[in-house]
Amino acid sequence: MNTKVLQIHPGDNITVALTNLPKGTVLGDVTLLDDIPAKHKFANKDFAPGDKVTMYGVLVGKATAAIPRGGLVSVKNVMHAAGSYELHQRNTQWDVPDVSAWADRTFMGYHRADGSVGTGNFWLIVPLVFCENKNVQTIHTVLQKELGYYYDNSIDLQRQVSEMASAYKSGSFNGDAGAGLSADNKPAAPERLFPNIDGIKFLNHTMGCAGTREDTRGLCGLLAGYITHPNVAGATVLSLGCQNAQIKILQEEIDKRDAAFSKPMVILEQQDVGTEEEFLRRALKQTFAGLVKANDTTRQPAPLNKLCVGLECGGSDGFSGLSANPALGLMSDILVALGGSVILSEFPELCGVEQGLSDRCITDEVAQRFMGLMTAYADKARSVGSGFESNPSAGNVRDGLITDAMKSAGAARKGGNSPITDVLDYPEKVTKPGLNLLCTPGSDVESTTAEVGSGANIVVFTTGLGTPTGNPVAPVLKVSTNTALFNKMSDIIDINAGTIIDGTETLQQMAGRMLNHVIEVASGNIKAKADTADHNDFIPWKRGISL
Structure with a gap:
């Protein structure tokens, strides 16, 4: 990967900065007219107000002001815009990955009477x-x-407060009191x-x-x-x-x-x-x-086609669609090729990519259900004064995801390229192998809660900004989009996909490493960081309230 910039699709008219680029930087035939922070984008053509902005090969916004070539693309000059969608012919041909290295792999799981296999008990x-x-x-x-x-993982914190209180009473508190217990002195489980x-x-x-x-x-x-x-x-x-x-x-x-x-x-x-x-x-x-x-009930060997993996993202940044999400998409394709199931949810974060997804549905009926659910959700959101364009959070925008369509185009990459075998409405259960679309909000915990309720026995959760989200019954593995986050929040991040941005690992290598980690966690050999920290987030969805 180019260590400075990336144009994701040949048809894109904006380019991503992979590192902080100062004004005046010359990149081929483009000279930057503004400072471009890492994860943000600059124009690779002159934009007039109303011109379409494309990224990932799809419409992600429209210019609201003139943007010169080499200028910063931001919320000050671009607004959300997304393409329309309708029923097309099926487009279910895909490049099936070579899964020979995984064909005989198993995980140690809990076998249930209905034929499913758990990764926990x-x-x-x-x-x-x-x-x-x-x-x-x-x-x-x-x-x-x-x-x-x-x-009781609060003992260390209680000791710290006690030491600070004692220091305050004695008049010696200076902000440094309260070291707490060392790792060696913490009580055993x-x-x-x-x-x-x-x-x-x-x-x-x-x-x-x-x-x-x-x-x-x-x-x-x-x-x-x-x-x-x-x-x-x-x-x-x-x-x-x-x-x-x-x-x-x-x-x-x-x-x-x-x-x-x-x-x-x-x-x-x-x-x-x-x-x-x-x-x-x-x-x-x-x-x-x-x-x-x-x-x-005890753990017994199970084939990988008994895995049902929830594909989640939260605290996304401008690198999400370049590193962790496409790597997870490749891992998803491997699982699908092995006969497993994956769940792509967060419908407000599929805005703008509906046409491509509906074309990948295996039947017209499945495609029509997807489009119907998307349309109904969007209409309901608008009826309470908040369309899909309101989805990006302040953190998303600050780190380069300035429109919902831009965020969505990167988020959809978690689903890989396989055909869509089924479309489910919340809180229906996954019954078919392959890629399943599940109607949920973009809200991280509500979506994760729903994916597990639909049958995900493990969740892989990509994040660019960091989140501690876990689940009461399914391991939630965090994958960082950038190495700085992994180093800063190593207590809640399981896997670093920032190596893709750093140029030390390919998407294919990361997908393989990710799947190996999933197998180890599914077998009970490694605990997800969220489980170690006892994060048990559970929020049911009230229809029409959340984006």
């Missing part, structure tokens, strides 16, 4: 309504401590009572009552997706009793996903049981019995 504690959040938290805390899953259960997790949320019927059904479907998830050994479900999200609806959604559901599951309704103490005692007794049964 967790017990879930699930509230059907927010009224039960406190009871869920109580059960979770008690079980975590007593069964050996509780590790406790021994588990149930060695084959990887953890006890809970799904606190703010929904279940007083919402729309659509949100109630969506919540029950999402919770059913987690309860039937291959990474889940069993579940305890707590209901108040009078809420909109009824046990009957949850059971209907479980049946949709697994008609022969046979995992241990405890369901209790507080208004039937009576006192809170009795309610909690019953829940603990029945849950413990379920844990005994769930502990019988």
Whole structure:
């Protein structure tokens, strides 16, 4: 890769700076008229107001002011614009990657009765309504401590505060007090009572009552997706009793996903049981019995086609579409060629690339569903005064993603080049191998929550700015787009794809390294950084609210 600039597609009329370029820099036949920060773009032609701006070979904006050749492209002179889309002929031919090196590889997973394979073995504690959040938290805390899953990683911080408080009382506080515990003195993790259960997790949320019927059904479907998830050994479900999200609806959604559901599951309704103490005692007794049964399952070899990988991005930057995302796209293509499943979501971040994606759908019906969901989502967003153009965050814009279409064109590269086998509406389950499109918001946690609910047993999450996002039941692997981020936030970043920008690794090499890491994490040999730090983010989507 050129160490200074990159024109991604031959038809692009803007170029990306790979490093900070000062005004006056000569690049071939272009002289820069402004300082161009790394990740930002400059014009490689003269733009008049209204001229189309193209990147990745697609329309990503329109000039709102004259931009001279060599000038900085920014929100001051470009606005969001995206191409239209319609039903075309199918375009499902693709260059299938050579997967001979992976054909006989396996991972060590938990085999379920429905034929799926988990990368973890967790017990879930699930509230059907927010009224039960406190009871869920109580059960979770008690079980975590007593069964050996509780590790107090706040001890170091408590020691630091104690030292600062003592220094302040003595009048010696100068900003340096409170070193805390060294790594050698931190307490060891406790021994588990149930060695084959990887953890006890809970799904606190703010929904279940007083919402729309659509949100109630969506919540029950999402919770059913987690309860039937291959990474889940069993579940305890707590209901108040009078809420909109009824046990009957949850059971209907479980049946949709697994008609022969046979995992241990405890369901209790507080208004039937009576006192809170009795309610909690019953829940603990029945849950413990379920844990005994769930502990019988052990890891066994499984082919890679049992992997279902969620493709996620968050805190994206101007390098996302050049390094981590296309490398993840290549890894996705390898998994698809092996018969596995991948999920590309975040529909507001597919704005502007709808035509190419719809053309890749295997049937007209699948393409029409994708376009229909995109149109309906965009219309709903506009109806509340916020179209897709509002999607980029302040951090995105600051680091070079100045329009939603520009962000989308880079984000879509996570999906590789394989045909699209299915299009799902939230919170439907993945049932077909290959590349699946799932309608979710661009919001990182809502999208990650949805991908796991649809069956992703591991998530690969690219980021240019850094994010600690994790998930209660599925490992979330962070891939940095640039080396500076990897070095700065090494406690939450698993893989550095900045080597592609640095020129020390190719996209193909990174894709292979990424897949090897996925296999190790799926087998339980390596923990995702988000799991080590105990990040368990879970946010259901309220339709039409989030971008």
